[in-house]
């Protein structure tokens with residue numbers, strides 16, 4: 001009896017303590033709100049208790065391959081910054097360049113990556129992508145020089161994988177380029193990191209790629225559940241992660257054992273020198289492999305998807321590629337950078353289809369974002385400690401007030417015009433961020449654009465005719481079916497009809 005009284009008493013005290021803390025926290029938040037002139041952002045209305053309809057909508061839109069369209073609709077319906085209640089937890093969303101600047105740069109220290117580390121750790125291990133704070137800073141300082149363009153200025157690292165890709169393509173006929181681009185970028189990235197490609201374009205068995213894909217698929221599902229990620233895992237996940245790790249270890253061992261030979265990876269040797277042990281080295285390598293493979297494969301897939309649906313753009317690009325072919329000598333990175341229209345085609349593709357279309361950060365302390373609140377949606381908003389803020393670069397890149405009334409159209413020429421985004425320095429810097437921006441901006445930006453540009457040129461040089469196959473759908477941009485993993489893929493692939501001379 002006494003025990004029951006003690007337990008009940010304890011429960012009453014605990015509930016009282018929580019109510020008191022909540023009230024105190026609310027009061028503190030109100031005070032801060034007043035101090036900074038904050039007003040609440042518009043609330044995405046729920047139709048069902050606990051925001052269950054939100055979860056339902058997300059699963060339905062995902063199964064219909066139009067998740068990005070749903071997010072775009074939410075922002076258009078509500079405002080460029082919004083709040084939503086999701087399973088009793090408030091969460092924020094924004095596509096305002098001013099807020100992006102705060103989250104990614106001026107208030108960088110108020111945010112971290114939230115559950116990202118726990119969600120991905122079994123697969124990625126410890127590395128730049130899964131770290132925050134001082135360990136992240138150290139990784140970034142160590143990796144940045146390894147990705148300088150002088151390491152691939154002569155394009156040598158891309159050459160053999162591209163030869164293999166062209167070999168794998170038919171002389172003429174219809175082919176789905178998307179899976180081949182995933183193999184290409186795996187071969188390029190492993191060649192760069194390990195000094196030795198896994199040659200997935202040459203072989204019929206893809207042990208590493210299969211394990212990598214299997215583990216990554218589960219990681220994607222864990223991401224969806226955020227704090228409840230631990231519900232998904234299980235034996236198959238850990239098996240796939242073990243295989244990724246085993247494979248990485250094998251290839252690292254082989255490479256480190258090599259003497260000074262051309263096949264020896266400078267990247268691996270340099271990172272090994274600065275890394276404490278094998279586990280840390282493996283972690284960094286898997287992190288970069290993940291960052292570099294799918295993102296670039298998606299860029300290439302969307303480039304060709306759009307080109308075959310826009311013959312005038314294809315024609316203009318071909319003129320530039322033909323001009324490059326007349327230059328003679330070896331193609332170099334500088335030639336690709338000077339190919340202005342090709343650069344605009346890639347820029348426009350990443351505007352409409354940024355490889356990382358949505359991302360999140362978590363507030364590590366209560367903070368203020370500069371805009372999105374109140375009736376005019378221009379007042380600062382308060383972000384309480386622990387809240388997540390999602391940002392949809394996909395939606396921001398389609399804002400007509402930033403890119404013009406034809407923002408939904410694929411038109412590379414816009415990059416030579418005076419777009420609304422150019423009229424405000426914050427918009428100009430933070431309104432177009434396919435590679436993110438600020439202290440955590442992508443370290444592989446130049447590598448990726450060089451790789452993709454080289455692939456486009458080599459493919460177009462081999463095939464004077466690349467067309468849309470008969471029967472392939474031509475939808476408005478954004479209406480086609482999309483597959484959202486950690487990156488944005490084309491659901492039905494990128495089918496093109498090739499014809500070589």
Ligand code: HEM
Nearest residue numbers: 291292295296299355356434435436440441442443444448
């Ligand atoms: C079209 C291709 C690519 C796109 C669109 C892209 C985009 C991005 C984005 C949006 C981020 C920020 C992620 C975040 O903060 O949550 C990022 C980070 C990163 N990317 Fe890329 N990326 C691409 C290719 C590459 C390649 C090829 C490499 C390396 C070979 C690479 C290495 C990295 C690294 C190391 C980071 C982490 C930076 C940090 O946290 O400090 N990326 N990338």
